[in-house]
Each structure stands twice: as C-alpha cells, then as structure tokens.
Amino acid sequence: MTALLDVAGVTRRFGGLVAVSSVDLQVRKGEVLGLIGPNGSGKSTLVNLIAGTLPVTAGKLTLHGRDITGLPAHKRARLGLARSFQLLRLFPTHSVEDNLLLARHPFMRTSLLDSLIGRRSAIEEEQAARARAREILALFDLAEFATRPASALSIGQQRMVELARGMFAEPTLFLLDEPAAGLSPPNVARLIEQIRNMRDTFGISVLLVEHVMDVVRGICDRVVVLDHGEVIASGQPDVVMQDPAVVAAYIGTGRRRRAAG
Amino acid sequence: MIQRALTIVLIASLAAAPLMLGGYGLQVLVMILLFAVLAAGLDLVTGYCGQFSFAQGAFWGIGAYTAAILHRDFDTGFWLNLPAGALVAGFAGLLLGIPSLRLRSHFLAITTIAFQTLVFLGLSQWTSFTGGQYGLSVPVVGSVSVLGYEVAEISDIRSFYWLALAVTLLCLFIAWRLTQSRLGREWIAIRDDETLARALGLDATRGKLIAFVVSAALAGVAGVLVAHHIRGVSPDDFTIATSAAVVAMVIVGGRGTLVGPILGAAVLTALPELLRGAADFKLIIYGMLMIVMVTLMPEGVVGRLARRRA
Numbered sequence: 398m399t400a401l402l403d404v405a406g407v408t409r410r411f412g413g414l415v416a417v418s419s420v421d422l423q424v425r426k427g428e429v430l431g432l433i434g435p436n437g438s439g440k441s442t443l444v445n446l447i448a449g450t451l452p453v454t455a456g457k458l459t460l461h462g463r464d465i466t467g468l469p470a471h472k473r474a475r476l477g478l479a480r481s482f483q484l485l486r487l488f489p490t491h492s493v494e495d496n497l498l499l500a501r502h503p504f505m506r507t508s509l510l511d512s513l514i515g516r517r518s519a520i521e522e523e524q525a526a527r528a529r530a531r532e533i534l535a536l537f538d539l540a541e542f543a544t545r546p547a548s549a550l551s552i553g554q555q556r557m558v559e560l561a562r563g564m565f566a567e568p569t570l571f572l573l574d575e576p577a578a579g580l581s582p583p584n585v586a587r588l589i590e591q592i593r594n595m596r597d598t599f600g601i602s603v604l605l606v607e608h609v610m611d612v613v614r615g616i617c618d619r620v621v622v623l624d625h626g627e628v629i630a631s632g633q634p635d636v637v638m639q640d641p642a643v644v645a646a647y648i649g650t651g652r653r654r655r656a657a658g
Numbered sequence: 659m660i661q662r663a664l665t666i667v668l669i670a671s672l673a674a675a676p677l678m679l680g681g682y683g684l685q686v687l688v689m690i691l692l693f694a695v696l697a698a699g700l701d702l703v704t705g706y707c708g709q710f711s712f713a714q715g716a717f718w719g720i721g722a723y724t725a726a727i728l729h730r731d732f733d734t735g736f737w738l739n740l741p742a743g744a745l746v747a748g749f750a751g752l753l754l755g756i757p758s759l760r761l762r763s764h765f766l767a768i769t770t771i772a773f774q775t776l777v778f779l780g781l782s783q784w785t786s787f788t789g790g791q792y793g794l795s796v797p798v799v800g801s802v803s804v805l806g807y808e809v810a811e812i813s814d815i816r817s818f819y820w821l822a823l824a825v826t827l828l829c830l831f832i833a834w835r836l837t838q839s840r841l842g843r844e845w846i847a848i849r850d851d852e853t854l855a856r857a858l859g860l861d862a863t864r865g866k867l868i869a870f871v872v873s874a875a876l877a878g879v880a881g882v883l884v885a886h887h888i889r890g891v892s893p894d895d896f897t898i899a900t901s902a903a904v905v906a907m908v909i910v911g912g913r914g915t916l917v918g919p920i921l922g923a924a925v926l927t928a929l930p931e932l933l934r935g936a937a938d939f940k941l942i943i944y945g946m947l948m949i950v951m952v953t954l955m956p957e958g959v960v961g962r963l964a965r966r967r968a
Contacts, residue, residue, distance in 0.1 A: 448857055474859030486854045488847050499847050502840060503859035509868075512840040523840070566858070 400459075401426045401602050402447065402570055407456030409442055409626075416442040418626040419456070424570060429596055429603040431617030431634065435646055439626035440606045441483050444574050447604070448480045449473045460570070475503050479568035481559045483575045483606075489548035493539060493558055496547050497530040498523075500566040530565060537561045537591065553584045560591055570602045571595065577609040589615045610638075622646070672823055676816040684819045688887055690927045691826040692880045697907040697919035698833045699876035704905075705914035706837060707869040708849025709758050710767040714904040716777035717747045717874040719896025721881020723781060726794040726891045736799040736812075736886050740825070743882035744875040750777075751874025755867045774898050781893035793892030796885045822883055829876050830920065836872065837916055845869060846914070910951045912958025921960060 400423035409417040417439040424430045432440050445451040447458060449470035458466045465473050479500070487496050505526070511519035534540045537557040542550055547558060556576060563571050573592070577585050589612055595601040607613050613620060614634050621631040624646040630637050637643055675687055700714045721743035728734040728742055754773050758766050781788050788794070799812035799821060812818055836842055847855040848862045855862050885891050907926050912918025929947075933940045955962050 450853060450857060470853075470856040471859045471861055474857060480857055482854070482857075486851060486857075488850045488854065490846060490850060491843070495843060499843060499855075499860065500858045502844060503861070505840070509839065509841050513835055515835075519840075562858075 399426055400424065401461065402604070403457075403459040404443075404447065405457045405459070407443070407446055407458065408454045409439075409446055409451065410454045416626050417446065417623075420623070420626070420628055422621050422628065422631070424602055424604050427596065427600060427602055428618040429592060429605055429616050431613045431620040432604060432606045432623065433608070433613060433620055434623035434629075438623040438646075440623055441574055442626075443623070444480065444572050444604070444606055448478065448572055471503070474566070477567075477569035478572070479563040479566045479570070480572040481563055481574055481576055483578065485552065485555050485559060487547040487555055487558055487562075490546055492544050493534065493547050493550065494527060494530050494543040496558060497533065497562050497565045498526055500562045501526050501530075504566070533561050533565050536564075536594075552579050553581060556580060556584075556588070557591075560588075560595075564595060564599065564601070567599075568601060570604065573603060573605045573607075575606055575608060577607060577612045585609060585612060588612065592616050614638075669827065673820070676819055681815050684815045686928060686931050688815075688819055688822050688883075690924050691822050692884055692887075693904065693907060693923035693927050694920045695826055695829045695880040695883075696877050696904045697911070697923040698830055698916055699873040699880075700904050701908050701913065701916055701919040702833060702836060702845070702876075703869045703873040704908055705912075705916070705919065706842060706845040706849065707866055708845075708852075709866060709869065710763060711754070711770045711870075711873070712767060712898065712901045712905060713754055713770040713774040713777075714873070714877050715896045715898065715900030716774040717750060717877035718881045718884070718900065719777060719781055719891075719893070720750050720874075721747045721878030722885040722891045722896070723788060723794070723881075724878065725882040725885040726789075726796050727787070729796055730794055735797075736882070737802075739882045739886075740879060743878040745878070747878025747881065748871045748875035751870045751872075752867060754874070755870030758866055758870060759863055771898060774901050778893060778897055781896060788893070789891075791893065793890055795890045798889060799886050818887060822887065825879060825883060829879055830916075833872075833876065834916060841865065841868065849914070906948060908958075910948070910958055912961030912964070915958065915960040915964060918958045918960030922958070 402424040404420055404422045407417060407420045408415065420443060432443065434440055442451065446453050449468060453466060456466070457464065460473070460476055460478060463476070465476065488499065491499065505522055507516065507519040507522050512523070531540060531543060534543055537560065539554065539557055539561060542554065547555065550558065560576065577588055580588060592603060592605070593616055596603060605617060617634050619632060620634045620637045622629050622637060622643050629642045629646060630640045676684060679687065696714050696718055700711060703709050703711050724743040724746040725739035728739055734742070754770060757769050761769055782791055784790070799818065801808050802810040802812060810817060812821055844855070844860050844865045847860060848865050852862050884895070903926065907922035908919040910926065911920065911922025929944065930940060933943055936943070957965065
C-alpha cells in the first residue's frame with residue numbers, strides 16, 4: 398500500500414511550548430487512520446499543520462508524492478484535502494446547500510466571470526452542482542433542510558452538514574477533528590456508518606481524531622497515539638489500546654510511578 | 659415577484675422625475691444617485707466581503723480628478739473620462755486592497771483612514787498637478803453622437819439627470835449581479851469565516867482584492883459623474899467626512915443587503931436638504947439619528963426587515 402499522506406519529522410512550537418514534536422506518520426490509500434491521545438497531546442495542532450491552517454516549525458508534509466509543506470491552506474484543499482473542525486464550522490448565514498456548494502467552487506470549470514455574466518455553461522455547472530449537493534444531503538438525511546440557514550440546524554445536524562460538505566468536495570483525504578463530540582449515541586452510530594461509507598463507497602481516506610473509543614474501535618484500520626506531541630504507539634486499535642505506554646498516558650500512571658519511586 | 663414589480667415602478671418614476679421636479683429637486687436626486695453608487699460599492703467591500711473601509715470618498719475624488727486632469731491636459735470628454743476614472747480608481751483600490759490582506763478590523767480601518775487622508779492631502783497640496791484648494795474646472799458633457807449623428811445634447815440639469823440615472827442603474831446592476839454570482843457567495847463566506855473559507859480551498863486573497871477594486875471603480879465612475887455635474891472639482895468634497903457619510907449610509911441602510919445602502923444613500927442625502935430650515939440643529943439631528951439607529955438596529959433598516967421576514 399502506498400502512502401497518500403506522509404508526515405515526516407513534523408514539529409510545531411508555540412513560543413517555548415512544543416505542541417507537536419517530530420511526528421512521523423503515514424495515511425495510506427483507502428484507510429481510516431485514527432489519531433488518539435489525551436487532551437492537549439497535540440492532535441488538533443497536527444490536523445491544523447496538515448491542513449495548512451498553521452505553518453509547521455520543522456518537518457515535511459507530502460500529499461500524493463507532492464511536497465505541500467509550504468502551500469497555503471486553500472491550495473492544499475485544491476489538491477484534494479478536506480477537513481472538519483473540532484469546534485463546528487459552517488457559514489452561518491449561507492443555506493445548507495450553499496455551504497456545500499462553496500466547497501465545490503475551487504473545482505468549478507467555468508470562471509467567476511462566466512458566473513457573473515450568466516453564461517449558460519456556468520449556469521448549467523451550478524445547477525449540476527446543486528443537484529449533486531441535494532443527492533449528498535439526502536445521503537445524510539438532510540435534504541429537507543437544504544434551503545435553511547446552516548445556523549438554524551441542531552448541533553448533530555450541523556456535524557452531518559460538515560461531513561456532507563467534506564464529501565461533496567470529493568477529497569482524497571478527509572481530516573476529521575473529533576466529529577463525534579457532542580453527538581448523541583444514535584448519531585454516533587450514524588457517524589460511524591457515514592465514515593465507513595466514505596471509505597468503502599467513495600474511496601476517501603480518513604485521518605480521524607477522536608476521543609470516543611466506540612468510534613475508534615468501530616471504524617479505524619490503524620491507530621496512532623500521541624502524547625505530549627510525540628507518537629508513543631501505533632498499530633491495530635485493539636493492540637494499541639492494550640499497550641502499557643498508551644494506558645499510562647490515558648490513565649496517568651505518572652503519579653503512581655512517582656509514589657512508588 | 660413583488661420585488662421585481664417594485665424595482666420597475668421605482669425606475670420608471672425615477673425616469674419620469676424631470677417631468678415633475680424642478681432644477682433643485684433634480685440636483686438633489688443626482689446627488690442621491692451618486693451616493694447610491696458610492697454606498698453600493700462600499701457595501702460590496704464592507705457588507706459582503708466584511709472589510710472595513712473609510713476611503714470611499716478618496717476613490718470618488720480620484721475618479722473626479724481623473725476626469726478634470728485628463729480634460730485639462732488632453733482635452734478629453736465625458737465618454738473617455740468615464741472608463742478612465744473607473745480604471746484609475748480601480749487601480750487605487752488595488753493598492754489599498756493589498757494591505758487589507760494582512761490587516762483585520764480596526765487596523766484595516768485605520769489604514770484606510772490614512773489612505774483617505776493621503777489622497778486628500780495630495781489633492782489639496784499638489785497644486786501644480788491638481789490645482790490645490792482652487793480645484794479645476796470641468797466642462798459640461800455636451801453633445802452625444804453615435805456614428806456621427808448627434809443624438810442628444812447634455813448641457814442642462816434635466817438631460818444630465820437622465821445620463822446620471824442611466825450610468826447609476828448600470829453600476830447598481832453590476833453590483834447586484836456580483837452579489838448574486840459565485841463571487842458574491844464567496845465574499846459572504848470570507849466575511850463570516852475566513853479560516854473556513856481558506857480550508858475549503860477558496861482564494862480569499864483574490865476575493866478581497868476583487869471587492870476592493872470593483873468598489874473603488876464604482877466610486878470612480880460616480881466621481882467622473884460628479885465632476886461633470888458640478889463642472890469642477892475641489893478637494894473639500896472628498897474628505898474623510900464624505901467617506902464617513904458613505905459608511906453611515908451603509909450601516910443605517912443595512913450592511914450586506916445592497917438595497918439597504920442605496921436606501922441609506924437616499925435618506926442621508928435628502929435629510930440634510932430637508933433640514934435646511936433647521937440648519938443650526940442639522941448636525942445634532944443627524945448625530946442623534948445615527949446613535950438611535952446603531953443602538954436599536956445595528957443590522958440596519960433593511961437588515962432588520964429581512965431578518966423579520968426570515
């Protein structure tokens with residue numbers, strides 16, 4: 398299997414704090430890679446570095462064999478990299494459908510000028526995109542909300558809109574930052590199903606940051622564990638979760654060790 | 659449907675205005691049209707794209723002085739001045755747009771104030787080029803010929819009003835098309851969440867620059883019109899006070915609605931004229947109106963109406 402995304406020695410410092418320290422990991426084609434770790438271990442920072450929302454301090458990022466380390470966020474998105482945000486992020490005044498449509502803008506063949514002067518090709522492309530957006534929304538049971546402003550939906554629905562938006566952009570790699578946060582158990586089950594669907598039906602590789610262990614066990618092909626910005630374990634989910642270093646990082650044997658020593 | 663009918667009725671009555679109004683009424687209407695273009699242009703930058711600017715008066719002045727200087731040095735007429743004014747002001751808009759890529763909110767606002775001040779100082783102090791405080795004179799539009807046939811003579815207020823109305827409607831149509839296009843959707847996205855817009859692959863840099871350039875070019879068009887309307891230019895028409903008035907029109911009318919700022923331009927241009935009888939209290943009334951509006955309706959009149967309907 399070839400690596401779709403290669404993260405090599407990536408480091409990010411905030412002043413004196415090393416949030417991500419020389420991390421190496423690969424996301425392979427067609428897999429769901431889980432990225433787990435205790436609070437503050439640098440998971441979201443790593444996602445921001447990969448997406449280009451934050452610049453790296455050191456290290457190299459390669460997507461499809463292309464060095465993307467110096468590329469701004471919007472150019473990475475155009476190479477097929479989509480992301481969701483830990484704190485929900487939708488355009489609040491745009492309709493649900495327009496939220497999806499915006500993710501497709503960078504890939505449209507007709508120019509802004511075509512759209513401005515109302516050329517037939519631009520109108521047709523937009524109509525086709527809208528029809529496709531409706532199909533995707535239907536997959537997420539959101540069809541009836543298409544024309545509502547995104548801010549009018551419930552948190553669970555907004556999460557689904559975020560996923561639908563990512564899928565609509567037809568990415569090769571989707572970075573999901575805690576998509577299960579704040580979801581009710583039935584919605585978590587649906588989320589797992591949707592992510593599986595993305596991988597199996599649409600061939601989208603996923604880097605999944607998640608706290609909810611049911612989601613990690615239910616869907617991830619492999620797991621990488623971060624602690625204090627460093628990779629401390631990686632491999633099969635069930636194996637990794639038995640790893641003493643991982644258990645220690647989560648449950649915090651530090652205190653016990655100190656007490657024993 | 660109702661909106662379309664209302665628009666047609668409004669345009670028809672504006673076109674028929676010279677049949678009912680005298681010279682003074684038409685003078686006021688022309689100023690309303692010009693400020694409608696300025697306010698609609700600023701709304702693209704501020705209301706849609708979310709970038710503050712206190713420089714619309716400067717772009718207005720750049721358009722007006724482009725017409726005056728081209729006429730003085732090259733004896734050009736209105737029809738050449740019009741695209742030239744749009745072009746020069748648009749280029750100035752690009753220059754102001756570049757810092758906007760790195761600055762946000764207050765810092766951007768201060769930069770635009772500095773730009774506005776620089777332009778004013780240039781107009782008033784560079785006497786050899788701009789005529790300084792005395793300004794420059796500009797001729798009437800004169801005869802309009804198509805393929806050698808004279809079709810109109812624009813030398814009185816009535817004919818100039820129709821010309822101004824036609825150019826204004828064209829400008830407002832362009833602004834409206836922009837807001838309805840893919841670009842308009844991207845502007846709102848940049849305004850609401852620039853980080854997200856970039857993460858989705860939208861080129862926020864390009865979106866902002868286009869907004870600044872188009873907004874300034876529209877102001878430039880209004881500038882060429884005002885130069886030929888009052889048949890001259892002087893720096894005192896293009897101060898920070900003018901820019902602040904345009905900002906007020908956008909805010910009172912309702913940011914990001916296009917109709918709101920146009921309405922704001924009409925009210926805030928007509929109001930000082932209506933208050934001429936109470937000249938001593940004019941600024942007090944104006945100030946109180948602003949305070950009341952910003953306190954009770956921060957989203958503007960049209961913004962409030964739109965929200966209530968939704």
